[in-house]
Amino acid sequence: MSPKTPKESRTVMTDMVLPGETNPINNLFGGELLARMDRAAGIAARRHSxxxxxxxxxxxxxxNRAIPLGSVVTVEAKVSRAFKTSMEVFMDIWIEDRESGLKTKANEAIYTFVAVDETGRPTAVPELIPETDLERERFEAALRRKQLSLLLAKKIKPEDATELKALFE
Ligand SMILES: CC(C)(COP(=O)(O)OP(=O)(O)OC[C@H]1O[C@@H](n2cnc3c(N)ncnc32)[C@H](O)[C@@H]1OP(=O)(O)O)[C@@H](O)C(=O)NCCC(=O)NCCS
Structure with a gap:
C-alpha cells in the first residue's frame, strides 16, 4: 500500500442550518453538527483507506461558537494520522458571512475511524505522510490522543500510555 497525504482524503461538506436543526435559542443543535462531522470524517477515512x-x-x-439559524456551515475533514487499522480525522468547522463571504472558524473536532473488511474485522490502512506545518503538528499529537482514548476505554494500561506520561516528565 503506497503512503498518502492528508490532501488526498480532504472532504468538504457545506450546508445551511434549517429550522428543524436548531435548539430553543435558534442555534444549531449539537447532535446535528456531530452527525454532519461523522459523515464528513467517515468519507475522509474512506478516501484514505x-x-x-x-x-x-x-x-x-x-x-466554541454557537452557529445561528440560516448560517452556511462548512465541515472540512482530513485524515491527520494513520496507524495500523485506525485513522485519526481532524475537522475544522467554518461559518460563512452572508455579505462578505468570509469564513470564520467556529469549531474543531477529532474522530477516530477503523477500516474493516466485510465481516467487520479491522484491516490495514496506508501510511499517512503530513506535508504542511499544521499537518505535521496534528500528526505528532495524534499518538497522544490515541493513547488517551484507549486509556479512557480501558483498552490499554496507564503504564503503556507512554506519550501521556512523557507530558508530565
Ligand atoms: C472499532 C472496532 C472495529 C474496533 O474493534 P476492536 O476489536 O477493538 O479491534 P482492535 O482492538 O484490533 O482495534 C482496532 C483499531 O482500533 C483502535 N481503537 C479501538 N478502540 C479505540 C478507541 N476507543 N479509541 C481509539 N482507537 C481505538 C485500536 O487502537 C486499533 O488501532 P490500530 O490497529 O491502528 O493500532 C469495533 O469496536 C467496532 O466495530 N465498534 C463499533 C463501530 C461502530 O459501529 N461505530 C458506529 C457507532 S454507532
Whole structure:
C-alpha cells in the first residue's frame, strides 16, 4: 500500500442550518453538527483507506461558537494520522458571512475511524505522510490522543500510555 497525504482524503461538506436543526435559542443543535462531522470524517477515512470504515471514537469536540439559524456551515475533514487499522480525522468547522463571504472558524473536532473488511474485522490502512506545518503538528499529537482514548476505554494500561506520561516528565 503506497503512503498518502492528508490532501488526498480532504472532504468538504457545506450546508445551511434549517429550522428543524436548531435548539430553543435558534442555534444549531449539537447532535446535528456531530452527525454532519461523522459523515464528513467517515468519507475522509474512506478516501484514505478505500475500505469500509466505522467510527471507533469521538476524541474531541469543542463547541466554541454557537452557529445561528440560516448560517452556511462548512465541515472540512482530513485524515491527520494513520496507524495500523485506525485513522485519526481532524475537522475544522467554518461559518460563512452572508455579505462578505468570509469564513470564520467556529469549531474543531477529532474522530477516530477503523477500516474493516466485510465481516467487520479491522484491516490495514496506508501510511499517512503530513506535508504542511499544521499537518505535521496534528500528526505528532495524534499518538497522544490515541493513547488517551484507549486509556479512557480501558483498552490499554496507564503504564503503556507512554506519550501521556512523557507530558508530565
Ligand atoms: C472499532 C472496532 C472495529 C474496533 O474493534 P476492536 O476489536 O477493538 O479491534 P482492535 O482492538 O484490533 O482495534 C482496532 C483499531 O482500533 C483502535 N481503537 C479501538 N478502540 C479505540 C478507541 N476507543 N479509541 C481509539 N482507537 C481505538 C485500536 O487502537 C486499533 O488501532 P490500530 O490497529 O491502528 O493500532 C469495533 O469496536 C467496532 O466495530 N465498534 C463499533 C463501530 C461502530 O459501529 N461505530 C458506529 C457507532 S454507532
Amino acid at each position: 478505500r475500505r469500509i470504515v466505522v467510527t471507533a471514537s469521538v476524541n474531541h469536540v469543542a463547541f
